[in-house]
Amino acid sequence: MSAFTQALWVLLLGSLLGLELIGKVPPTLHTPLMSGANAISGITVLASLTLIAQANDQLPLLVLGSLSLGFALFNVVGGFLVTDRMLAMFSRKSPRTGANR
Template sequence: MIDITNALWVLLLGSLLGLELIGKVPPTLHTPLMSGANAISGITVLASLTLIVRAGDQPALLLLGSLSLGFALFNVIGGFLVTDRMLAMFRRRGDR
């Protein structure tokens, strides 16, 4: 288990970073940004993996972990690919 004070600091600084990173976004990018951020939130894969490894030989935990990994990875892979598909379409006049 990680130190709780540490974890709370991490939470606080991470939130502040998130607020800072996205200040002004042109409307063109709202949908891709949302979809990209959504893919990143699939980082729950880390939790799923941890759960599977910690499960030992408890089948219920293994199953839950694997299911959760599936859902999270669906989010990650689908999210990044869809975002890429959207962004690939943005070009300026004369590009290509």
């Protein structure tokens, strides 16, 4: 199997997995889920790092790679933290006993 065919299989199976992972989402979680998924899409950091690694110390490539790494990490770090901030609000309070239902 060539590297490309292999990559296509990976693409196909990854997409199918993604379609299956999210079924019923309570509306409460739409915003955090979107924000979390958004953070994950910052996985482009891997591409930025690869670009830097393969740059052979060529300056323009290093700069482009570094810039792209900055954008991607802004997405990743900001995304995960903001999602955590939102979700922390849901879990902070322990259920109160006997209070109004």
